[in-house]
Amino acid sequence: MCGIVGLFLKKDDLRPQLGDMLTDMLITMTDRGPDSAGIAIYGDEAGPLKMTVQSDAPAVDFAGLDVALAGILEAPVTMKVIDTHAVLSLPEGGEAAARSFLDARGIRIMGAGTSMEIFKEIGLPKDVAARFGIRGMGGSHGIGHTRMATESAVTTMGAHPFSTSADQCLVHNGSLSNHNQMRRRLTEKGFAPKTQNDTEVAACYISSRLAEGVNLGEALEGTLEDLDGFFTFVVGTRNGFGVVRDPIACKPAVMAETEDYVAFGSEYRAFAKLPGIDAARVWEPEPATVYFWER
The missing domain is CATH 3.30.70.250 (Malonyl-CoA ACP transacylase, ACP-binding)
Structure with missing residues (x-):
């Protein structure tokens, strides 16, 4: 049981508030996983x-x-x-x-x-966010995670997000049943995970598929065929973020969209402080369906 948040800003005038909004969203998810936390911020589009x-x-x-x-x-x-x-x-x-x-x-x-910065450490989301000054960071979009360790130790490297490709990272709620088998296959392909966290296996899997020439949407669809277990993945890229849930959609997930932003949360309460949330279109993402938003 972990907590995931994601926020994609459609309007540039909200960019200075990205870190502040993401921090509020992640702190709200604290009781879903209080052992470590992390946030990926996408700032400059080119640099x-x-x-x-x-x-x-x-x-x-x-x-x-x-x-x-x-x-x-x-x-x-x-x-x-x-x-x-x-x-x-x-x-x-x-x-x-x-x-x-x-x-x-x-x-x-x-x-x-060229645009992604990742900050993650052991501790409560409010403390991790304060240590890195996340509230003062601006950008176009970002994703975050608060962890309850179930399959590996509580360490900095075991915290999410995991990044195994340029400007790309992944956060995950759930567990994979075939991650050890997939770990061996990925290692043979040159995409060896460095931690025992099954989420990094998923990140390496996506990177391996991209190296084979498929696009990100196809790589996310591949997780539905090749990765067994219960999962919700949120993937950040240079231009946006994507969401996919397993075919059973076991783990909770909700999305909200306004003219200003698209937001993802493990629970609706993550959206409580977002501006204009009372007028947002709110829905639960369908199982085995890839969603993606780009600038």
Whole structure:
């Protein structure tokens, strides 16, 4: 039993309020999973490559990290430290070398892309959001998750969202029954999950399908055939977010849409503080149906 939220803004004048609205939505879902929380924020639609990283000892690991990376990449690197996370701006073509360098130092990579930043940690949503200043973050859309660990330990890396492709991440409510079998198959294909969380298996599955040349909608449809269990997936991309539920639709889900936004929540109460919610079209997404909104 976890809590998922998602918010896609149709109008640019609401962008400064994205973090504030997402934070309220996620805090409302706290009792669905109080052990850890995370949010992905999609800000600039186009810009330099950004990589969000995490360390349990940021004062040590982040000291001079930008200078060291700049030396490796032979190009300027900027770094914005936010609590246990840092957002690195890297030169074009520098991702592979940066990943190797960070892995060697034991610095964890949360995700990369030109618009996505991911922040996640152990703790209550209100505390995690406050640590990273999520309320002050603007953007076009975002997704969030508050976790109740059922299949793996309570760790930062076990928290959602999971990102295994550029500017793409996934949050999940439910459980997969064939994740170990799928983990082996994905590892053989070069998409090995790094944690024991079954949600990361789903994220790697989607990335593997995209690498095969299918589009995101087809990859989400593939989850209905290849992933067994009860699940609701919400996927964030550079341009929007998508939703799919298993064929039984076991896990709760509700959506709301106005002229200003599209919102997803595990429960309706997640929408309570959204502007204009009283006039929104509210519905429950159908089982085995892919929904997607893009800018």
